[in-house]
Amino acid sequence: MTIQQRSAICSNAFLAHHPAITEPPRHNRILSNRGFSSRYKAPYTAIRNSPSAHTNRQEIIPMPRHVLAICGSLRAQSINRTLLLAAQKCGQAHGLEIHLYDGLGNLPIFNPDNEETPPKSVLDFRAKLAQSDAVLIASPEYAHGVTGAIKNALDWVVASGEFMQMPVAAINASGRATIAQAALIETIRTMDANIIEQACLTIALNGKNYSAEDILNDPETVGLLDQSLGVLKNVIGFSHQKRGIA
Numbered sequence: 001m002t003i004q005q006r007s008a009i010c011s012n013a014f015l016a017h018h019p020a021i022t023e024p025p026r027h028n029r030i031l032s033n034r035g036f037s038s039r040y041k042a043p044y045t046a047i048r049n050s051p052s053a054h055t056n057r058q059e060i061i062p063m064p065r066h067v068l069a070i071c072g073s074l075r076a077q078s079i080n081r082t083l084l085l086a087a088q089k090c091g092q093a094h095g096l097e098i099h100l101y102d103g104l105g106n107l108p109i110f111n112p113d114n115e116e117t118p119p120k121s122v123l124d125f126r127a128k129l130a131q132s133d134a135v136l137i138a139s140p141e142y143a144h145g146v147t148g149a150i151k152n153a154l155d156w157v158v159a160s161g162e163f164m165q166m167p168v169a170a171i172n173a174s175g176r177a178t179i180a181q182a183a184l185i186e187t188i189r190t191m192d193a194n195i196i197e198q199a200c201l202t203i204a205l206n207g208k209n210y211s212a213e214d215i216l217n218d219p220e221t222v223g224l225l226d227q228s229l230g231v232l233k234n235v236i237g238f239s240h241q242k243r244g245i246a
């Protein structure tokens, strides 16, 4: 087994007593400032040896996978956001750390003139994407289209390339909103992202005022989320392997 093929191997005890040791970057994708090209650096060595000959035991510690969750609704009580919060909980069982992106409303209206010198909010959004292993989107349908908020956010990263080959799952919180879900997937596919169809799903919450706890108490919904996130996790692992990332 080569170094690149291994998962992070370390000693629990060593890490516990050496908090100064920093984690390697989550992945080494270097994004070009512009254009559809991205490059990959050689993978980091994700091995830490035990500090003493007496504690030579090594264990495989799975690295958490980082998923950026984007809600296409800015509504405070958004059911799509609530569904992502439920997914955040379900993801823990799969070793997925799902981070909810909360800056969608701060992104200015996309203007190609500002693409190369965008404001800080856009740079933050791009950086968060670049640090993620996958993206999970839940967005409502507005007048048979995607919401302006999600489309605007995606437009800011069409040319900068953060979505290139990014595993993406779209979850739809409404059984009625089929047109926007298809349009969203089409846009993401056009951006050269890796849409994981088996991880895309519709959970017909249909605007009901559920809390994340209500969703998590429904075994059928949890089963669907679980299946979707399991597929996403496997795809992340596979694409890391291909890119030589532990």
Ligand SMILES: Cc1cc2nc3c(=O)[nH]c(=O)nc-3n(C[C@H](O)[C@H](O)[C@H](O)COP(=O)(O)O)c2cc1C
Pocket: 073, 074, 075, 077, 078, 079, 080, 081, 140, 141, 142, 143, 144, 145, 174, 176, 177, 178, 206, 207
């Ligand atoms: C401006 C507007 C347009 C809408 N158009 C549609 C539509 O075309 N099809 C649909 O199924 N629902 C439509 N809806 C309903 C929303 O998709 C639904 O209320 C959804 O739950 C909102 O998502 P959120 O709770 O995450 O904000 C529309 C709602 C708004 C505010």
